[in-house]
Amino acid sequence: MRRYIGLEGVCKDYSTRHGSRRVLDKVSFELDRGGHLGILGRNGAGKSTLIRLLSGAEYPSSGCIRRHMSVSWPLAFTGAFQTHLTGIDNLKFVCRVYGVDWKPLLPFVEDFTELGIYLREPVMTYSTGMMMRLAFALSMAIEFDCFLIDEGMAVGDTRFGDRCHVELFEKRRDRSFILVSHDPHIIRSYCNRVAVLHMGRLYQFETIDAAYEFYGSHEVPAPAVRFD
Amino acid sequence: MTSLRQSFAIQRRVIGALLMRELITRYGRHNIGVLWLVLEPLAFTVGVATLWSLAGMANRSPMPIVAFAVTGYSSVLLWRNTVSKCNAAIEQNFNLLYHRNVRVMDVFATRILLEIGGATASFMVLTLALLLAEWVEPPQDALKVIAGWLLLAWFGAALATFIGAAASFSEIVDRVWHPISYLMFPLAGAAFMVDWLPPAGQEVVLWLPMVHGVEMVRDGFYGHLMRTHYDVGYLVTANLVLSFLGLLLLRLAGRRAKSH
Numbered sequence: 436m437r438r439y440i441g442l443e444g445v446c447k448d449y450s451t452r453h454g455s456r457r458v459l460d461k462v463s464f465e466l467d468r469g470g471h472l473g474i475l476g477r478n479g480a481g482k483s484t485l486i487r488l489l490s491g492a493e494y495p496s497s498g499c500i501r502r503h504m505s506v507s508w509p510l511a512f513t514g515a516f517q518t519h520l521t522g523i524d525n526l527k528f529v530c531r532v533y534g535v536d537w538k539p540l541l542p543f544v545e546d547f548t549e550l551g552i553y554l555r556e557p558v559m560t561y562s563t564g565m566m567m568r569l570a571f572a573l574s575m576a577i578e579f580d581c582f583l584i585d586e587g588m589a590v591g592d593t594r595f596g597d598r599c600h601v602e603l604f605e606k607r608r609d610r611s612f613i614l615v616s617h618d619p620h621i622i623r624s625y626c627n628r629v630a631v632l633h634m635g636r637l638y639q640f641e642t643i644d645a646a647y648e649f650y651g652s653h654e655v656p657a658p659a660v661r662f663d
Numbered sequence: 664m665t666s667l668r669q670s671f672a673i674q675r676r677v678i679g680a681l682l683m684r685e686l687i688t689r690y691g692r693h694n695i696g697v698l699w700l701v702l703e704p705l706a707f708t709v710g711v712a713t714l715w716s717l718a719g720m721a722n723r724s725p726m727p728i729v730a731f732a733v734t735g736y737s738s739v740l741l742w743r744n745t746v747s748k749c750n751a752a753i754e755q756n757f758n759l760l761y762h763r764n765v766r767v768m769d770v771f772a773t774r775i776l777l778e779i780g781g782a783t784a785s786f787m788v789l790t791l792a793l794l795l796a797e798w799v800e801p802p803q804d805a806l807k808v809i810a811g812w813l814l815l816a817w818f819g820a821a822l823a824t825f826i827g828a829a830a831s832f833s834e835i836v837d838r839v840w841h842p843i844s845y846l847m848f849p850l851a852g853a854a855f856m857v858d859w860l861p862p863a864g865q866e867v868v869l870w871l872p873m874v875h876g877v878e879m880v881r882d883g884f885y886g887h888l889m890r891t892h893y894d895v896g897y898l899v900t901a902n903l904v905l906s907f908l909g910l911l912l913l914r915l916a917g918r919r920a921k922s923h
Contacts, residue, residue, distance in 0.1 A: 490763065492758075493760075493922070494919070508763070512761055517684055519688050528680055528684050532765060534676055
């Protein structure tokens with residue numbers, strides 16, 4: 436069976452004090468396993484909303500999302516940690532949720548995070564960098580067909596960045612990525628398909644250069660107050 | 664696509680993972696938190712029993728006062744704590760929903776199971792301790808106690824699902840729930856036996872499904888000494904209706920959950 440994720444006419448509305456606001460407007464695309472899609476968008480274009488819908492944390496207001504392959508949680512996402520628990524407890528939790536045995540993964544997590552004894556301390560004692568390393572290691576510990584990446588990859592020192600690069604973009608090259616960012620350079624180096632999210636609409640282009648040209652020439656105005 | 668059977672296996676696994684997570688978080692590794700599970704209802708039971716003895720009621724009524732206090736307070740925990748834990752459940756656990764397998768239903772089920780488990784454990788330990796201390800007589804019909812307790816637990820689960828889901832639509836629900844739960848505390852059987860009320864009063868309190876549950880538990884404990892009033896059919900019907908509405912509302916709540 437074909438493995439892909441497909442969005443069809445996906446809309447997302449949020450209610451604000453000035454009435455309902457459409458953040459995503461009829462977004463459609465398909466991505467097969469192995470495809471590397473970059474989505475460019477400025478602040479407020481709807482990138483994070485799209486990631487929340489793709490991961491399944493939120494549902495579309497209309498339209499539908501078909502997942503015919505496993506989709507990760509947003510890469511290196513630290514928000515789902517229970518900070519009173521240790522790093523290992525959090526590893527165990529994630530493994531239980533995805534039905535994976537945690538013991539064989541421990542050496543990889545120990546090696547990758549370089550947390551040493553802190554892996555057995557509560558996550559609330561971690562620095563931001565330590566938390567990032569743990570989050571990234573957990574993302575790599577569970578195997579997915581498609582990884583969701585919400586910018587932020589530039590966090591951490593260069594050495595850690597390089598190791599992330601190897602784990603994700605080299606060792607897992609055969610998987611799909613959906614990378615959202617406002618930075619064209621990141622997307623150019625990792626993706627073979629680019630789309631632009633502009634004011635809630637997704638524009639797809641034949642060539643990467645055409646996408647950049649469009650992105651460079653479209654600004655996002657501040658969300659307007661509607662009086663109707 | 665996943666089959667029904669696979670979904671069921673995933674859900675069981677996810678709820679298991681959430682239970683472990685909550686248990687370690689709450690009762691920790693260096694913490695006596697789990698003791699409070701029993702100490703809190705014990706303090707209440709002793710307090711009520713003392714007040715009644717001081718008032719001289721214990722001599723005037725054939726009712727075993729300690730059994731009355733322990734059934735009253737423990738059963739309140741079944742619906743009060745489940746609801747209060749579910750009211751902010753979606754908001755507090757939103758970030759877990761980024762894991763595709765974790766749904767709001769699992770978050771609710773986890774909290775409800777933990778509260779019901781805690782209340783049941785405390786009720787059992789407390790009853791056992793009071794039996795050993797000979798403060799209460801053994802229940803004259805233990806099966807009836809268990810059946811009443813399970814029906815009350817079901818009611819607590821259904822009420823928590825319904826109110827917890829409704830609370831995600833508007834914060835007013837949680838605000839209104841607080842005074843209501845305080846008012847319900849004495850009304851729902853912690854403070855009286857239905858038999859003590861005039862017929863008109865009995866009719867009113869018997870609208871509350873939890874009153875039927877408490878009366879049934881008490882019937883199991885000391886029904887041979889006092890008249891109890893309850894209707895199992897009414898409680899089951901109320902549970903079914905509330906469960907159905909609660910699950911419906913929770914489905915809607917899950918679809919509109921959003922990050923804060």
